[in-house]
Amino acid sequence: MTTLDRFLTGDRVALAKVISFVEDRADGYDRVLSRIFSGGKAAYRVGLTGPPGAGKSSLVNRLAVLLADQGLKVGIIAVDPSSPFSGGALLGDRVRMQALYGRPEIFVRSMATRGSSGGLAAATKDVCVVLEGFGFDIILVETVGVGQIELDVASVCDTVVVVFVPESGDAIQAMKSGLMEIANVFCLNKSDRPGAERIKAELESILDVHRQVRLVAKGSPPPWETPVIPTVAIRDTGIAHLWEAVFQHRQYRSQADPAGFRKARARSDLLLSLTELTHERLERTLLESDQLNLAVEQIVSGQADPYTIAHQLFDSWRRG
């Protein structure tokens, strides 16, 4: 029996192997994905992002247990664009494993893929496809940080929860990080700390302004009103409320435009795959030949500029 056969019979060891195969972009990984792809039946993907120390892992753990208690199968992907030195999110994993030990409905996976942010978003999306193919109902994608990569990774999800804490600084920072556009739900964790009321009020007033300036076409459904949900993850407070908000957003999306929702996801997944494929083929060609080294010599010696060279290399690659 091959790993893929065992995967299809529900073997968790095979699941872990297939994920590694896909995450590592091993030779033939896209053929495997092509076989696993579940077509119509997709899990609901929820992204959780926010600054380090906001308690995202605790929130994700609590949510997972809540959903598992409802009989749902939950896959967790912890995305950590970490360093070769730290070797991935090992510490986080160990802590997590203890909390979720003995829950067969929950599967946890850390991703420490390096490389470009586009590549990481693509790999995350593919691991979602693997989990969907395995039969998970809900996928929770946790990303560390609030930079562009987290936004890219979150963008492969259907609902994005942005996690804040009262110490996150004034709400203007939220706007600056471009989180307003990507957040479907704001979660104010550690909401028992000083300043929680103030930051919640600030966020809500910014969201209010945001809503007022937004143009809504006549006859189109009313826009989603991003809620701010207070939680205290370590005390298991507000978790059901948070999930309710996610669930409402899910219903909002599928009611507003059911076909459009699925198409938008298929489209963005496809573009991610295509971009990665192109990038990989181009780089392979360049590295196999000596063209790149020659080009660098020409630039450094002042014989050519990098822009003209880029066009030349592209044209020669495209001609094959």
Next chain:
Amino acid sequence: MTTLDRFLTGDRVALAKVISFVEDRADGYDRVLSRIFSGGKAAYRVGLTGPPGAGKSSLVNRLAVLLADQGLKVGIIAVDPSSPFSGGALLGDRVRMQALYGRPEIFVRSMATRGSSGGLAAATKDVCVVLEGFGFDIILVETVGVGQIELDVASVCDTVVVVFVPESGDAIQAMKSGLMEIANVFCLNKSDRPGAERIKAELESILDVHRQVRLVAKGSPPPWETPVIPTVAIRDTGIAHLWEAVFQHRQYRSQADPAGFRKARARSDLLLSLTELTHERLERTLLESDQLNLAVEQIVSGQADPYTIAHQLFDSWRRG
């Protein structure tokens, strides 16, 4: 006289126009860059990155004034992957303008380019090329946040300063964010606050472990020892010390391997241009034809999987 002619005579209005042209990826922007490219004479690029609220803007302002006082021409690029809603780093710009008003040696530019992180790194690199062509000696690139995009953007720089504050949380977070690999200099700003000594000691001990586990080939130069520099930017404390550390890193790089240093930069700049060019051409082809929409229909209706489709679209594009 064309804008480019005026640019070449040192006209600042023309400089601003050329930057916008390049930042917006206007038609023919790479031909402009190709003409501006200064070849051998490159400015030294210093990246400053760190969490929101760490005081990066104040640091950059103080550094710029220090360098201008030494007779150097300083270009500042503030990279802010901001939202369509906030409309860029307008607030930050205004505050900055006041501080640097009347300093002709200093030029400030905000970049609020949206889109992929690869694209933003490429655009930042190109704005550096424009500033180099205009004759700036030092370019300070400030990025907001500590995510992958900030690392990507910082990677177009020759020396990367990672800014921390005592409140940044325990030093383990630093490792997790992959900052250890990219930081050439750590700057502990607001170092007059409680906890500064502790976080500095923690960071230094992590750096120490990092150094010990690193393999150094026999005969190769000793590895760079990343310093931790305490500053209080708003009181103008430690700025000269910070610059000294940057300058030492610059000397270290050019002594360790002068040719390798220039080649590595040319290589990474070229790869960024090439990736962007490929991506742009592929997307244009797909959007001009109806291929993408048809592919999405096939995926949503379950007739095909996205991985097979991606290969088909790629092959048909490559065949032209």
